[in-house]
Amino acid sequence: MTDGHATKLSVNLNAVAMLRNRRDLPWPSVTGLGRIALAAGAHGLTVHPRPDERHIRRSDVPELRALIDDEFPRAEFNIEGFPSEDFLALVEAAEPEQATLVPDDPAQATSDHGWDFEKHAEFLADAVGRLKRSGVRVSLFADPDCDARAIDFAKQTGADRLELYTGPYGACHDAPGRTADEIDRLVKTADAALAAGMDLNAGHDLTVDNLPPLLARIPQIREVSIGHGLTADALEHGMAGAVRRFLRACGHSD
Numbered sequence: 001m002t003d004g005h006a007t008k009l010s011v012n013l014n015a016v017a018m019l020r021n022r023r024d025l026p027w028p029s030v031t032g033l034g035r036i037a038l039a040a041g042a043h044g045l046t047v048h049p050r051p052d053e054r055h056i057r058r059s060d061v062p063e064l065r066a067l068i069d070d071e072f073p074r075a076e077f078n079i080e081g082f083p084s085e086d087f088l089a090l091v092e093a094a095e096p097e098q099a100t101l102v103p104d105d106p107a108q109a110t111s112d113h114g115w116d117f118e119k120h121a122e123f124l125a126d127a128v129g130r131l132k133r134s135g136v137r138v139s140l141f142a143d144p145d146c147d148a149r150a151i152d153f154a155k156q157t158g159a160d161r162l163e164l165y166t167g168p169y170g171a172c173h174d175a176p177g178r179t180a181d182e183i184d185r186l187v188k189t190a191d192a193a194l195a196a197g198m199d200l201n202a203g204h205d206l207t208v209d210n211l212p213p214l215l216a217r218i219p220q221i222r223e224v225s226i227g228h229g230l231t232a233d234a235l236e237h238g239m240a241g242a243v244r245r246f247l248r249a250c251g252h253s254d
C-alpha cells in the first residue's frame, strides 16, 4: 500500500482516562494526550465511554470534539459503545465522524465479542439508521469468524463498515502457534465483508508487533483503533525521559 492508502491510526484514549481517574487530579490529561497523538500524526481519536465512566467520562467527549474541530480539523473522532438511548444521544450531540456499535454489557470488563447480526438485525438497523441520519459513519463490531450469512445481515443494517474484533489474534502473543489460524479466520471474514461491499476497520489488543502481519494479509483495513498496546508503548518509550525530568526536579544535573 502506498502511504496515501495506508491504514489510518485512531488512538483510543480509554487507557489514559483510566490512569487519570485513579486520582481526583486532571492528569494525565485525556485531551492533552489526544493533542499529542494528533500532533504526532495519528489520524483520529477513539473513545469508548462506558456507562459507569470508569475511564472516559461523558464530559471528555465535548472537549475532544472541540480539540479536533479547533486544532486538527482533518482528524476523525470515533465513539464506540452499546447503542443505548444514552449512547445514541451522546453520539448525536458530539457529531463524531464515526460511531462503532459494540454489543457490550455494562458489566463487561472490556469488549470480548462481536454482534450476533441475525439476532439483533432490527435493533441494529434502527440504531444505524438514526446515526446515519445525523451524518455519522457507522461501523459494527464483528467476530473474527463471521460467515457470509452473518455478513449479509450486517450489510442489511445499513452500516458502512465492520470492525474486525482482533482480541483472539492479539491473545496469540503467548501462543504463536495459533497465529496463522487466527489470521486465516480474520481474512475469511474480511473477504466476505469486502465482497458484500462493506469497508473494514480492526481493533482490540493490536500492537506494533502483531499489526504488520495483519495488515500484510488484509491491506484493505481502513482504520485500526489502538489503546492498550499503544499506551503501554508510550509508557515504555517515555519512561526514560520522564525520569530525567524528575531527576532534574530533584536537583540532579544531566
Ligand SMILES: CC(=O)[C@@H](O)[C@H](O)COP(=O)(O)O
Residues within 6 Å of the ligand: 012, 014, 015, 048, 080, 102, 109, 110, 111, 141, 203, 204, 227
Ligand atoms: C471495541 C473495542 O475493542 C475497544 O473499544 C475496547 O473495548 C476498548 O475498551 P476498553 O478500553 O474499555 O477495554
Ligand SMILES: NCC(=O)COP(=O)(O)O
Residues within 6 Å of the ligand: 012, 046, 080, 163, 202, 203, 204, 205, 206, 225, 226, 227, 228, 229, 230
Ligand atoms: N476499537 C478497538 C479499540 O479501540 C481497541 O482498544 P485496545 O484493545 O487497543 O485498548
